[in-house]
Amino acid sequence: VNEARNRSGQAYGLTVLTPILDGRESALARHLDELDGADASPLSRVPGTHFARWVVIGDVVYEGPGQRRDHLKLARLLFTSNFDGDVGAYLEAVRTGLGDVADTIWQHCSGYPGSADPDAFAAYLRAHQIVNSLFFAAYGDRTVDEVKRSLALRRQVIEFALSAQGLGAAELQTAFRETFR
């Protein structure tokens, strides 16, 4: 794996494409549909994740002039994640963070060893990893925690600015020290 192509700053772009077992495509798609989204998403339990998704890829459509639809012999499950830091540590975080959910998803894929054995789990995803052709992260030097902390700080500064407007210098200093100690 050419790791340079998967990095942008400290951010890592992981792309994994696994073959779905024959006949399991719609069961898998249905299962993914039923998982919670947003804050309740199982991916929210995997620390360091900026953006991640699973996509069931059925047919491949050539979009050029003379559009053509190619049927894949086996449908594929695409998993991509943009995360902070090292891929080895992250795959372990995926395994422990997702818990049973990892199995309920990848059990529909060919050759999946289960999540009980950390090495086998990581090796499976690494074996199906695709090197990115181009990976871009707009703030690749900032981790999820830093981004969240900055947003929280921004909110705090706005609240402070709203409440401190019009205070005299001494009061302002006291209020500032109390808020941001």
Added chain:
Amino acid sequence: MAELDLARIQGFVVRGYRLPVAGYLFIQIIDVERAATWIAEITEDVLTASTWSQKPESGVNIAFSYAGLRALQLPDASLAGFPEEFRQGMAARAEQLGDTGESAPANWQGPSAGLEVHGLIMISAGDRAALGAHEARLRAAIERHGGVGVIYDEVGAALPGGVEHFGYADGFAQPSIEGSGVPALAGQGAPNAGIASSEAAGWRPIRAGEFILGYLDEEGVLPATPPPDELSRNGSYLVYRKLHQDVAGFRRLLSESARLYPGGEEQLAAKVVGRWRDGTPIAASPDHADPAVVADETRNNAFGYGDDPAGLNCPVGAHVRRANPRDSLPFEGKLVNRHRLIRRGIPYGDPLPPGAEDDGADRGVIFMCVQASIARQFEFVQSQWLGSGNSFGLADDQDVLLGAQDGSPPHKMTVPGRPPFFLGPLSRLVSVKGGEYFYLPGINGLHFLAAAAGGGAA
């Protein structure tokens, strides 16, 4: 440049009638065949965009919701050709429009449950007597035909002094439309790069296809339309929204904030909207209202923001700058030209007397806008420019007036300056009381509806 087929475009699209009262009748189709003969009859009464020799006492325009077009049993190909957002209707789009909390469709007024709005008849009139007379004629025809029923109505009326309920003169900025025969005034169309926005030559009219189907748009193409051409040509999409205004809340926000704002209450009021209350653009006159500018139609809109990227004169988050960023976004205004709205609106309810406590009365504005794509124009402006700060580097800030300030606090607006002023915490000032998306057919489209309804001569 294609001339517009003014005699086959509903007059509402091309000109603001500036008639001070309006009535809205919401109809449901009961019997398709009878509805078709009624449509044929009312089409004769529809005010078109043809030039007036004398301003009429009253005029009527008519539009249909997707549910209405379906009830008319239009051909499947026609129905399927309408865009997704129109087919879904406004209530289904609530989440992305910020119609949440108080504004959620569950809290909307409107016809009693189970009665679907199929169409909207709009009557504009010079006074209440003329409105009453025209409405009585229309209702009598509806009774006589028996094909449709009126299931709800609303009335709007201009307020004394021509202001809206928050106290601002309104309706200055409207896109001028290419081919409409109305000369473009400075500020009414699209900015011409490289020429000062205070000059008439700094502006050109917007291509008609941004507002009317069957004409080239700003992309230089004919937008996709529902077939056949007879149905779509000269038609537009109409957004109708009844917006309640919390007047006491707005006044309280201004007066309480102004105690800390060095420029005083009226300047703060101007910073929030981007115009002084009398309509003077703050970009053109930052320090005071200027009646001479307001009265001069070559000057009351002749401004841009390109020379004020930080918003020191007109704040980046000011209402009119968000709703129409003019030359302040990249690509020389080309993006902005794709998101313009023809605004048609009129206040409803009685004004709240100055200094009065909230009396709980329902007052606000019947907001309407006309466009070629509801998703690209109204929905984009509402969700991306008013409901979000991302396009302007304003992060979570929303429009003070039309933002959905009921989510996680604190909501604020920054008035740039040295030092800046923070207006807030903001709460929701305008709530949606109801609304729908309508198709406003051309006269040819109305003829098509009358003929094709019920699977007729399609």
